[in-house]
Structures are given as C-alpha cells and as structure tokens.
Amino acid sequence: MKYLAVLCLAGTLLSGACVNHQPKVSSSDSLPGTDSTPTNHFFPVADYIETEILNVDSTPVALVRYRTSNNQTDSAFISPPEFNSLALQFLPPEIRDGGLEKNFTESSFADKTTGSMTFSYTPIDKNNPIQRLDVQTAQGRRAQEVKNIYMEIHRTTGDSAVLQKMLWTSKRNFQIVALTQVKGGGGQTLQVKVVWDKGEEDEY
Numbered sequence: 164m165k166y167l168a169v170l171c172l173a174g175t176l177l178s179g180a181c182v183n184h185q186p187k188v189s190s191s192d193s194l195p196g197t198d199s200t201p202t203n204h205f206f207p208v209a210d211y212i213e214t215e216i217l218n219v220d221s222t223p224v225a226l227v228r229y230r231t232s233n234n235q236t237d238s239a240f241i242s243p244p245e246f247n248s249l250a251l252q253f254l255p256p257e258i259r260d261g262g263l264e265k266n267f268t269e270s271s272f273a274d275k276t277t278g279s280m281t282f283s284y285t286p287i288d289k290n291n292p293i294q295r296l297d298v299q300t301a302q303g304r305r306a307q308e309v310k311n312i313y314m315e316i317h318r319t320t321g322d323s324a325v326l327q328k329m330l331w332t333s334k335r336n337f338q339i340v341a342l343t344q345v346k347g348g349g350g351q352t353l354q355v356k357v358v359w360d361k362g363e364e365d366e367y
Contacts, residue, residue, distance in 0.1 A: 205269055206282055206298050208312060209259045212331060216250050219243075224359045231354040241357070249357055252339060253331055255316060257286075257293050266291060278302035279310070292318050309333045322346040335360040 219226070220243055228241045228249075257266060267284040274280070284296040295315040300307040312331040317324070324344045331337040338356035 205263050205267070205284065208263060208284075208296065208298060209254055211309060212250075212253045212312065215331070215333065216247065218334075219246065219250075219359050222359075227358045229354075229356040229358070231356075232352070246357060246359075249339070249355065250337060252327070253312070253314065253329060253337065255293060257291060258296070263296075267293075267296070280307060292316050 226241045226243070226246045227238055228245070229236055229238045256262065263284060266288065267286055270283045270285070272281045272283075278301065280300045282298040282300075284298075286293055293314060293316050295313070297313045299310045299313070301310040302308075310333060312333075314327070314329045316327040316329065318327075319325075322345060324346075326342045326344075328340040328342070329337070336356060336358040338354065341353045341355075343351045343353070
C-alpha cells in the first residue's frame with residue numbers, strides 16, 4: 164500500500180470551462196498539473212483513499228455504521244477490521260496499479276463562483292465496471308482540498324445486476340448505496356454509511 168505523506172492540492176489548475184485532456188504534468192501527491200515533471204498521471208484516487216483508511220486505522224475514533232433497508236435504519240459501533248472491509252470497496256482493481264491512467268480519460272471543470280473543481284474520469288471501455296468516477300475539490304485555507312470522491316460501479320453476478328453508488332467524504336464518512344436487480348424479479352436497495360467524524364453523526 165502506497166503511503167502519501169502530503170496531499171497538497173494547488174489552486175491554480177484551471178481557469179474555466181470543462182476540458183478533456185491527458186494531464187501533462189503532475190505528482191503522486193497533487194492534482195494534475197501541479198508538478199514540473201512531465202507525466203500522464205491523474206489524481207491518485209486509490210492512494211488518497213488508502214491514506215484516508217490508514218488515518219482512520221491509526222486514530223482512536225468511534226466508528227458508527229448506519230444501515231438502511233426497507234425504509235428502516237439501524238446503527239451500531241463497528242471495529243476497525245469491519246470498517247476496512249467496507250472501505251476497501253472504494254479501491255476496486257480497475258483504479259489501482261496504474262489502472263486509472265490506462266483505462267480512463269479525464270475531464271475537468273472549475274467553478275469560478277464557488278472556487279470548486281471537479282475531475283471526472285470516464286472509462287475507455289464501456290464494459291468497465293466503473294461507469295463514473297468524480298473527484299471534487301473545494302477551496303481550503305491555503306489551497307484546493309479534496310471534498311469528496313464519487314463512484315458508480317456496475318457488476319453482474321449470476322442473474323443479479325448490482326449498481327453501487329458510493330460517496331467518500333474526506334475526513335468524515337463514506338456511504339454506499341447498492342441497488343440490486345434480479346432478472347425476472349424485483350429490486351432491492353441497501354444503504355450503508357460509516358461515520359468517524361463526531362460532528363457528522365447528528366446529520367444522518
């Protein structure tokens with residue numbers, strides 16, 4: 164697992180509209196276009212999430228899981244191993260070990276009004292399970308900071324099709340909504356949210 168010492172995000176990447184491109188410059192610790200070394204490296208999504216997981220593992224925080232099914236929600240404290248098992252769903256093999264650069268194209272949009280930026284990754288192969296991947300940043304005190312990472316993953320198992328809509332909110336929580344459709348049958352929705360920031364618990 165690759166450790167990132169710093170995830171410092173520069174705020175001078177884009178000036179306006181949405182642009183499709185292969186970034187010319189980048190570093191493993193920053194958003195595309197913030198380093199002088201030529202490369203085709205995208206934002207290190209997998210490394211960033213790995214670092215978030217490591218931070219939670221190394222910090223004595225309460226981990227609360229909310230589970231919603233059939234319009235009923237239950238909550239429980241969970242252990243770090245259970246947290247890791249759920250969080251690792253945000254690290255599918257398609258984006259690890261250089262998979263993001265090989266299998267996706269990037270588009271980016273800067274909102275001058277809010278100061279936010281969105282980096283969207285679209286699969287080159289339409290059969291790629293990851294159908295959507297967005298990284299949204301917001302203006303921090305000194306530079307752009309990652310606000311959230313959103314993924315849509317579609318997989319087929321036997322006669323069931325599962326669409327996962329997953330949102331990772333930096334330093335606060337993550338949630339996974341799984342929509343399961345059985346061929347010739349009905350559908351089921353399961354939502355799981357895990358919170359480790361105390362200020363977020365009352366917002367659920």
